Amino acid sequence: MELKRERTSQRTSFFQRYLFPITIASAVIVSGTVGYFASQFNTKEVIAQAEMQSRVDDMQEESVTIIEKEIPQIIEDLDEYDQDLAQLVQQVDLLNQNMVPVRKGLDYINGATLVISGVNSVVSNPMLGKMSSSLSSANSTLNEVDAFLFRLEHLSSVKQEMGEKRKQISELYEKYQTKNDPVLLLEMEHELDTELVYQIEDVRTATIEAREVLESSAGVVMATNNTISIYQKVKNASGKAFETLQFWKEEKNENKIDQDEFNRIEKELADSRERLKDLPDEMAERSKKTISSINEVKTELQVIRLAEVIQGN
Numbered sequence: 001m002e003l004k005r006e007r008t009s010q011r012t013s014f015f016q017r018y019l020f021p022i023t024i025a026s027a028v029i030v031s032g033t034v035g036y037f038a039s040q041f042n043t044k045e046v047i048a049q050a051e052m053q054s055r056v057d058d059m060q061e062e063s064v065t066i067i068e069k070e071i072p073q074i075i076e077d078l079d080e081y082d083q084d085l086a087q088l089v090q091q092v093d094l095l096n097q098n099m100v101p102v103r104k105g106l107d108y109i110n111g112a113t114l115v116i117s118g119v120n121s122v123v124s125n126p127m128l129g130k131m132s133s134s135l136s137s138a139n140s141t142l143n144e145v146d147a148f149l150f151r152l153e154h155l156s157s158v159k160q161e162m163g164e165k166r167k168q169i170s171e172l173y174e175k176y177q178t179k180n181d182p183v184l185l186l187e188m189e190h191e192l193d194t195e196l197v198y199q200i201e202d203v204r205t206a207t208i209e210a211r212e213v214l215e216s217s218a219g220v221v222m223a224t225n226n227t228i229s230i231y232q233k234v235k236n237a238s239g240k241a242f243e244t245l246q247f248w249k250e251e252k253n254e255n256k257i258d259q260d261e262f263n264r265i266e267k268e269l270a271d272s273r274e275r276l277k278d279l280p281d282e283m284a285e286r287s288k289k290t291i292s293s294i295n296e297v298k299t300e301l302q303v304i305r306l307a308e309v310i311q312g313n
Helices: 002-019 022-031 035-040 049-120 127-151 155-179 182-190 194-238 259-276 279-311
Strands: none
Touching (some): 049 182, 049 194, 049 259, 155 194
16 A cells, blocks of 8 residues: 555656646646647756657556546446436436326316306315315425426436447547557547536436436326316215216216326336335446546546657657
8 A cells, every 4th residue: 555655656756847737737738839748858857769658658548547447347347327228218208298197186176166156156065175275285295306307308418428438439449459559449428528527416416306306296186086086075065066067078088097007107206216216326337437437537638748749759
């Protein structure tokens, strides 16, 4: 452990004294001017060319070793993200489908409350206020679910974009393994960009929202079921008063509520919550490691690029 610290300290010291910060090196590379960089080596403590070349080679070799360790792990992580995203997209699509009959049921009850209120003026029913409260709760929670679903609509495109990046990184790394040329590793800089880090963070956040929307959707179904139950009691209690209203004789308003379907939806939502209950925590842990690996690889790629500039001069 002490040897590793000493080696790291020596490498850091050398890098700070002679190679300078990566940001300066990047500016030198972009401008195409290596005069500035070369002039910095003409300090009071001049290093012999052979020794400097040896140290540059060692640094490049160490950077390649780190990259060879981290890239396979990043590729493996991206494979897992792809599987998790497939699960998320599937559960969100299923939730969208299951909310359709729930919305229809609530729309029906919303319209029915107007008629029930009219009937209530003739046939007093104390349960009407209770039903209105339950209906308001269901509508409010459904609005929250809709807002969640709207924010999660982009998951399919994120899955596709991350899949493409994973493919490119894998192909570039295979190319490097075939030719064993460190310069080929530099081609991965474009794929290991800030956008990929943002996408990983986006997926982590999406898993949390997916779990929350499933919890909210369960509340919607429960409140809707409760509202339907009360509605049926109010309708039955009002008896013939309902039959006197032409509104309830129209066929389009009959059989709007399928209790068996609501029971099925409730079960499917419970299954979805079970599938995703641990995913947010797993994703949070993995995202930290993946982003750390990406940043480390990007740093080592800059070292390799810098070494190539020095060796070319």
